[in-house]
Amino acid sequence: xxxxxxxxxxxxxxxxxxxxxxxxxxxxxxxxxxxxxxxxxxxxxxxxxxxxxxxxxxxxxxxxxxxxxxxxxxxxxxxxxxxxxxxxxxxxxxxxxxxxxxxxxxxxxxxxxxxxxxxxxxxxxxxxxxxxxxxxxxxxxxxxxxxxxxxxxxxxxxxxxxxxxxxxxxxxxxxxxxxxxxxxxxxxxxxxxxxxxxxxxxxxxxxxxxxxxxxxxxxxxxxxxxxxxxxxxxxxxxxxxxxxxxxxxxxxxxxxxxxxxxxxxxxxxxxxxxxxxxxxxxxxxxxxxxxxxxxxxxxxxxxxxxxxxxxxxx
Amino acid sequence: xxxxxxxxxxxxxxxxxxxxxxxxxxxxxxxxxxxxxxxxxxxxxxxxxxxxxxxxxxxxxxxxxxxxxxxxxxxxxxxxxxxxxxxxxxxxxxxxxxxxxxxxxxxxxxxxxxxxxxxxxxxxxxxxxxxxxxxxxxxxxxxxxxxxxxxxxxxxxxxxxxxxxxxxxxxxxxxxxxxxxxxxxxxxxxxxxxxxxxxxxxxxxxxxxxxxxxxxxxxxxxxxxxxxxxxxxxxxxxxxxxxxxxxxxxxxxxxxxxxxxxxxxxxxxxxxxxxxxxxxxxxxxxxxxxxxxxxxxxxxxxxxxxxxxxxxxx
Ligand SMILES: NC(=O)c1ccc[n+]([C@@H]2O[C@H](COP(=O)([O-])OP(=O)(O)OC[C@H]3O[C@@H](n4cnc5c(N)ncnc54)[C@H](OP(=O)(O)O)[C@@H]3O)[C@@H](O)[C@H]2O)c1
Ligand SMILES: NC(=O)c1ccc[n+]([C@@H]2O[C@H](COP(=O)([O-])OP(=O)(O)OC[C@H]3O[C@@H](n4cnc5c(N)ncnc54)[C@H](OP(=O)(O)O)[C@@H]3O)[C@@H](O)[C@H]2O)c1
Numbered sequence: 001x002x003x004x005x006x007x008x009x010x011x012x013x014x015x016x017x018x019x020x021x022x023x024x025x026x027x028x029x030x031x032x033x034x035x036x037x038x039x040x041x042x043x044x045x046x047x048x049x050x051x052x053x054x055x056x057x058x059x060x061x062x063x064x065x066x067x068x069x070x071x072x073x074x075x076x077x078x079x080x081x082x083x084x085x086x087x088x089x090x091x092x093x094x095x096x097x098x099x100x101x102x103x104x105x106x107x108x109x110x111x112x113x114x115x116x117x118x119x120x121x122x123x124x125x126x127x128x129x130x131x132x133x134x135x136x137x138x139x140x141x142x143x144x145x146x147x148x149x150x151x152x153x154x155x156x157x158x159x160x161x162x163x164x165x166x167x168x169x170x171x172x173x174x175x176x177x178x179x180x181x182x183x184x185x186x187x188x189x190x191x192x193x194x195x196x197x198x199x200x201x202x203x204x205x206x207x208x209x210x211x212x213x214x215x216x217x218x219x220x221x222x223x224x225x226x227x228x229x230x231x232x233x234x235x236x237x238x239x240x241x242x243x244x245x246x247x248x249x250x251x252x253x254x255x256x257x258x259x260x261x262x263x264x265x266x267x268x269x270x271x272x273x274x275x276x277x278x279x280x281x282x283x284x285x286x287x288x289x290x291x292x293x294x295x296x297x298x299x300x301x302x303x304x305x306x307x308x309x310x311x312x313x314x
Numbered sequence: 315x316x317x318x319x320x321x322x323x324x325x326x327x328x329x330x331x332x333x334x335x336x337x338x339x340x341x342x343x344x345x346x347x348x349x350x351x352x353x354x355x356x357x358x359x360x361x362x363x364x365x366x367x368x369x370x371x372x373x374x375x376x377x378x379x380x381x382x383x384x385x386x387x388x389x390x391x392x393x394x395x396x397x398x399x400x401x402x403x404x405x406x407x408x409x410x411x412x413x414x415x416x417x418x419x420x421x422x423x424x425x426x427x428x429x430x431x432x433x434x435x436x437x438x439x440x441x442x443x444x445x446x447x448x449x450x451x452x453x454x455x456x457x458x459x460x461x462x463x464x465x466x467x468x469x470x471x472x473x474x475x476x477x478x479x480x481x482x483x484x485x486x487x488x489x490x491x492x493x494x495x496x497x498x499x500x501x502x503x504x505x506x507x508x509x510x511x512x513x514x515x516x517x518x519x520x521x522x523x524x525x526x527x528x529x530x531x532x533x534x535x536x537x538x539x540x541x542x543x544x545x546x547x548x549x550x551x552x553x554x555x556x557x558x559x560x561x562x563x564x565x566x567x568x569x570x571x572x573x574x575x576x577x578x579x580x581x582x583x584x585x586x587x588x589x590x591x592x593x594x595x596x597x598x599x600x601x602x603x604x605x606x607x608x609x610x611x612x613x614x615x616x617x618x619x620x621x622x623x624x625x626x627x628x
Contacts, residue, residue, distance in 0.1 A: 076584075100534075125534045128611030129598075135611070144533055184527050187517050189534035194579075195509055196535075198572045200594040202564065203501050207597070213498050215600040219458055220414075220439045220503035221510075223607045224538050230598035233591035240579045240587055250516065251576055255569065258512045262565055265508075265554045270390075273554055277547035280514040283521070284443075284544035286529040293537045294615050297442035297449070301613040 004165045005094075006031035009066035011059045011081055013037040013046045015127060016098045017072035018136025021051050023169035026138045036062040037133070038073075045133045060088045068165070071097035071109070076238035079108035091116045094158045098124055100185065100235070102149045102178035104242035110151075118158035120150045123181065124171060125189075129230045142170035143291055149178040186246035190239055191254060194247065196228035197236070318479045319408075320345035323380035325373045325395055327351040327360045329441060330412045331386035332450025335365050337483035340452045350376040351447070352387075360447045374402045382479070385411035385423070390552035393422035405430045408472045412438055414499065414549070416463045416492035418556035424465075432472035434464045437495065438485060439503075443544045456484035457605055463492040500560035504553055505568060508561065510542035511550070 008030040010017040017035065024030045035052035036059050037043050047055045056062050063069050063085045073081055078099060089095065095117055099105040106121050113119055126144035128135065146166040150159050163173045176184075203222065207214045218226065240247055264272040288295045322344040324331040331349065338344045349366035350373050351357050361369045370376050377383050377399045387395055392413060403409065409431055413419040420435050427433055440458035442449065460480040464473050477487045490498075517536060521528045532540065554561055578586040602609045 125531050127534065130611050137611075145531055147531075184531055185534065187520050188528055188531045188536040191516075192513055192535040192539055194575060195513060195572070197591055197594055198568060198575055199506055199509060200597055201571050201590055202505075202567050204593060204597055205567070206501050206564075212600065212604070214502055215597065215604050215606065217439050217459055217461075217498055217502045218601050218604075218606050220441065220499065221506040221542055222502040223601050224542060225506055226594070226598040226601055227607070227613065228535055228538060229591070229594040231591075233588050233595070236591050237584050237587040241582055241584055244579055244582075247579060248576065250520075251572075253516050253519070254512060255572070257516050258509070258565075258569070261508060261512055262562065265558055265561060268555055268558075270551050270555055273551040274547050276515055277511055277543070277545075277550050279518060280511055280540070280543040281547070283514055283518055283529065284540040286526065287532050287537050287540055290526070290529050292529065292532050293541070296615075297444050297451075299541065299613040299615040301608050301610075301615065 002028065003031050004029045004161060004168060005066075005068040007066045008033050008068045008070065009062040010035040010052065010070050010072060011062060011085070012072035012077075013042050013051060013133045014072060015131045015135045015140075016124065017070065018046075018051055018133055019126075019138065019140035020070065020072070020098075020136075020169065022136055022138035023141055027168040027170075029165055029168045030068075034062050034066060042133050049134065051133060051136075059085050063088050063090070063093075065090055067093050068162070069093060069095040071095070071099070074232075074235050074238045075099045075101050075105055075242050076234075078105050079112070082109045082112045086112045086114060089114060089117050092118075094118045094120060094162060096120050096122045096162055098122060100189070100239045101243040102147075102181045106149070106151075106178055118155045120148055120154060120159050120162045121178065122146055122148045122162065122166070123185070124166070125185075126171075127231075129227050131232045131235070139170065141166070144171050146171040146173050147181055148173060148175045149181050150175065182243050182246045183249075186243060186250040190243055190247045191250040193228055193231065193236060194240065194251070195254070196225040199225050200229040316342065317345050318343045318475060318482060319380075319382040321380045322347050322382045322384065323376040324349040324366065325376060325383065325385050325399070326387035326391075327356050327365060327447045328386060329445050329449045329454075330438065331384060332360075332365055332447055333440075333452065333454035334384065334386070334412075334450075334483065336450055336452035337455055341482040341484075343479055343482045344382075348376050348380065356447050363448065365447060365450070373399050377402050377404070377407075379404055381407050382476070383407060383409040385409070385413070388546075388549050388552045389413045389415050389419055389556050390548075392419050393426070396423045396426045400426045400428060403428060403431050406432075408432045408434060408476060410434050410436045410476055412436060414503070414553050415557040416461075416495045420463070420465075420492055432469045434462055434468060434473050434476045435492065436463070436476065436480070437461045437499070438480070440485075441545075443541050445546045445549070453484070455480070458485050460485040460487050461495055462487060462489045463495050464489065496557050496560045497563075500557060500564040504557055504561045505564040507542055507545065507550060508554065508565070509568070510539040513539050514543040 033052040124146045347366040438460045517528045
């Protein structure tokens with residue numbers, strides 16, 4: 001793979017930007033990677049582990065002379081960052097973001113950009129529950145989808161270049177309309193996260209009653225929810241506040257279906273339950289066949305050892 | 315480890331009974347393992363893979379001379395199986411079950427048992443989304459909890475022996491009251507499963523609109539739900555019908571919390587959302603420290619390759 005951008009500026013150095021840095025290096029996609037983050041602490045860690053070729057103190061400085069600028073901060077911080085960097089963007093540069101919501105983020109970024117800069121909004125559908133400058137890894141995007149939602153009038157070459165860049169990072173790239181993106185993601189990501197947070201919150205209330213039972217006996221299904229509900233609170237607050245309409249729409253459908261199942265339980269309608277639970281199996285098969293998850297039982301996870309025991313050994 | 319029961323009879327040969335057979339052999343806990351299942355097909359597969367020492371055609375035959383009888387069929391089938399085997403149980407034998415619900419299962423089994431047989435209800439908190447005679451493995455119970463819910467009047471020696479047996483299978487054993495079990499499991503397992511089924515059902519409806527997008531773009535959180543919602547429909551129908559009260563109670567709390575979060579999204583109350591999402595993180599840490607899950611990002615799962623590509627290679 002050869003160099004696609006001579007200088008890439010990463011604004012924000014968390015899970016996504018960090019993984020992009022690793023993936024770019026793996027494939028040699030960038031002449032130079034310049035990075036910056038809000039806090040001195042994150043910049044220090046990033047410098048220590050050599051995450052970028054150069055770490056600078058401000059976003060304004062980071063974008064100087066960059067031909068690709070990546071905004072990798074929480075959705076709610078996009079506007080302020082854009083305002084800071086706009087006067088410093090190089091003419092002809094491409095600016096993209098990795099925000100989990102598109103319509104609101106576009107509305108926050110686009111109005112501040114100068115003429116002659118190409119804005120190609122994006123969203124890599126890949127993540128883990130971890131965050132921060134140490135959490136990234138080169139394989140995060142391998143065989144995952146990146147959705148680009150450019151305005152139809154956007155420079156075709158700029159879009160093609162960003163597509164090649166993400167493909168170089170291991171991803172499959174698709175383009176779609178921003179509103180459609182927000183609806184699909186409300187289904188595949190935002191509503192599931194809200195539900196997981198809610199269920200874990202309910203258990204947390206009950207935990208006060210039953211001591212640590214909820215934790216000890218979590219293996220029967222609940223612990224999967226806790227992984228999702230361990231994601232970054234700021235990121236997710238921003239996602240729900242900015243993808244309000246689509247999330248509320250899907251939540252409405254969800255509660256409707258939940259009430260129907262609840263009613264089937266109450267009335268003892270086993271046929272309804274059985275039919276519903278049979279239908280949902282097919283989706284899992286589809287996901288495995290599409291290469292989007294492992295078929296290994298329980299995600300192939302190995303049984304964790306109690307930390308106590310490890311400490312005793314070490 | 316030495317032999318604890320001279321003859322163990324497994325009624326039902328699915329994930330749980332199969333894993334018990336493997337675990338018993340690993341530790342040499344049984345003199346002989348006799349197994350049976352409802353269908354000729356399952357018995358044939360079990361015989362082919364040597365799951366038990368002996369496979370017999372009927373449950374009545376299987377329990378002859380057994381000093382431990384394990385009922386490992388769906389919760390709704392426990393009563394009929396008990397009626398079939400009751401006249402054939404050896405005096406002094408212990409009978410246990412592995413059903414995911416305890417109060418209803420006890421009510422289905424206990425009245426049919428003859429005098430002189432020790433009934434110790436149980437529930438291993440371990441499972442995967444797979445089922446059938448080929449799905450079991452010896453490590454399933456390692457470091458997992460098994461909950462026993464014997465009546466206070468039960469023979470202490472019989473309980474102690476079953477406890478030693480499960481510990482020999484790798485598990486941690488605890489005793490509790492059946493009603494309390496059903497409430498705790500409604501939180502850690504039954505309600506999460508219902509919610510996952512519901513969310514996947516909503517997505518399935520939407521998939522008809524958006525083609526296969528829900529599958530392609532599942533990696534952002536949704537696919538974890540699909541694993542849970544791929545579990546056996548019969549097992550789960552039975553669980554909800556028999557743990558009706560506790561499930562409905564926890565569902566009530568869940569919808570209450572969900573509506574509060576929904577309202578916070580609608581009114582733009584970011585502080586409420588942020589506080590809620592911060593609180594739920596602590597539970598995840600507790601689970602990892604208790605050795606009940608891995609700390610590896612995304613459960614340490616490896617990225618699946620598309621099946622198409624594998625087929626092309628093969
Ligand atoms: N995590 C996922 O699963 C995932 C997946 C796809 C897309 N995304 C999107 O990717 C973006 C980044 O997420 P991430 O997971 O990489 O987050 P992360 O690991 O938490 O990193 C966030 C970065 O943004 C900086 N930041 C936070 N608040 C800021 C503010 N108000 N102003 C300026 N900088 C700020 C942080 O700086 P400090 O470290 O100095 O605080 C940090 O470097 C978000 O828009 C998110 O929606 C996330
Ligand atoms: N899977 C879990 O995660 C999990 C965890 C803890 C406890 N449990 C409990 O363990 C029990 C067994 O679950 P499993 O996962 O091992 O199920 P499984 O893999 O589906 O196996 C169920 C077994 O029960 C037999 N069976 C089904 N319906 C029957 C009926 N009406 N009469 C007689 N036999 C019948 C099946 O026979 P055929 O193969 O011939 O159809 C099969 O051998 C259930 O009570 C469940 O609640 C399950």
